[in-house]
Amino acid sequence: MRFELDAEERDITAIRLPRWGRVAQAEGVVPWLVIDPDGVPVVPVRRFLRDFAARNRPGSVRSYAYGLLRWWRWLQAVDVDWDKATSAEVRDLVSWLGQADKLRNAPRTGSTVTAGTINAVTRKRHFGDGYEPRTVRHSNAVIRSFYEFWIEAGDGPLINPVPLDRRGRRPHAHHNPLEPFRAEGRIRYNPRVPKARPREIPDERWKDLFGALRSNRDRAIVALDVSCAARASELLGLQGVDLNWGEQLVRVCRKGSGAEQWLPASPEAFVWLRLYLAELGLLEPNEQVWWTLRRRDRGDGLRRQSMSYEALRAVFRRVNALLGTNYTMHDLRHTAALRMSRDDSLSLRDVQTILGHVHLSTTSDIYLVEDEARVIRRVAEHLAEREDRARQPPQPVATGYQAADLAVLFGRLPQ
Structure with a gap:
């Protein structure tokens, strides 16, 4: 199904990712590949993953392969060729990931009731059915790295479809002319990730x-x-x-x-x-x-x-x-x-x-964070001490000595 794109918007809620292709383990230099429905490796992805595996740890190839599989499925859904993609496709993918549920090979069973809720014992949130902000940020990083490779090779689009946000600064304002130009700024469509506290077991x-x-x-x-x-x-x-x-x-x-x-x-x-x-x-x-x-x-x-x-x-x-x-x-x-x-x-x-x-x-x-339970306990002790002090009867306060009393004790003071 083709979704017509005008200058402003695409109907995000109507898009459903197809069950197109898969990630398969392979023998050789590239341990993981994206395979199309005919069982043939996707050539642009394979060439990128070969270069990526040579530059990085092979353990990261699998996660990058899944990120690119999702991107290829998205391009199939919106009917856009990979080398014709623009920032509009990336923007709409981020918007779609923010409201869609994950594709699952099997439905939830015992975790259906608890998905997305807070556990009463651990106070931790159960994973929900949607895409987490970290997943969206990882997806953007994978797609941008993929197009950086093809732009450098000269066979991809002229501009990376994953744009950077440089608001408030001029690009390369302090660039050293003896060094190559590097990307500056954060990815524009990256969602903010709330800072999570380390999860300790009491x-x-x-x-x-x-x-x-x-x-x-x-x-x-x-x-x-x-x-x-x-x-x-x-x-x-x-x-x-x-x-x-x-x-x-x-x-x-x-x-x-x-x-x-x-x-x-x-x-x-x-x-x-x-x-x-x-x-x-x-x-x-x-x-x-x-x-x-x-x-x-x-x-x-x-x-x-x-x-x-x-x-x-x-x-x-x-x-x-x-x-x-x-x-x-x-x-x-x-x-x-x-x-x-x-x-x-x-x-x-x-x-x-x-x-x-x-x-x-x-x-x-x-x-280096304060344990929340210990902070609560110390504040509760502080409030209890204030309450105890408030219940105690007031102590008599001395108002000072009279001059006549001092004269009796020490004699007449000089004038």
Whole structure:
């Protein structure tokens, strides 16, 4: 269906994205590709992702592929060729994402009632059916990067359809003539993202969470994460050689930089890890640490499968269904970071090193915050003290001594 575009507006609410194409895993340099309905890779996207994979971490290729798949579906819906797109298509896509529901392969089941609501236990909002502002910003960044590649190659449009907003300043006002021109300003159609507070699990809730885990494997990975503050993907990549039992250290590969780093973990975490490995059996040095508890036949016999991020999410889904919560694996990283930031024996630089932040300002902006519950408790104590003081009877106030009384005590004062 073609939507006619006049000079002013397009009927956003009438647009439905088609189920066009898919993202598929591929062999070779580019690990993920956008495939059209005929099973053929989309050539402009493939060439961009090949260049992107050479310049960036391969782990980001998948998210960029999905962002471009959404963009290609949008171009199909509005009947515009990819090299003829303008800022109007980007503007309307942002407007559409702000009011549309996500495309789902399967409808919601148990989470239908809680979608978009606030959890009564954790005070966290459940994910809704719409697109979050961060998703919209990521989409804009992906599309702009895609067209920057093709403009530089000379085969795309002359102007990037994702414009920058330079209000209040002249572009390149302080440009050094010896350096190349670079883009300035923020993306014009980026929605604002409210600053979120780190999500900490209180100590009393932590006991409930840990008690709801059903296996030593789950207890080991949760205890390990809440002590070393690693990301979920970093923990899932652990191998046997990454465990230093004598010093109680684990070696992770940082998500952003890919650098290897040893992190200290608690003795309790290594106890649970030892119990889990005793059940698993002999672990080879270059073998993955985390495996599924059930054995499946994938054509090579009945055997355990390496634990994926979806399997880890399933662990938290079972716990959340039991406790009525909505905890995630990332909440453990926040909990560990906040505990360390409040310890007087640790400096902010120590916390930054453990978390793997490049800039110290990232650590301070996120984790140097007052605990809301503690602030409320202190203010409540302050108000209670004021109320107690108000109930006490007034104390007599001395009005001063009379001159005649002073004369009796000290004799007549000189005039």
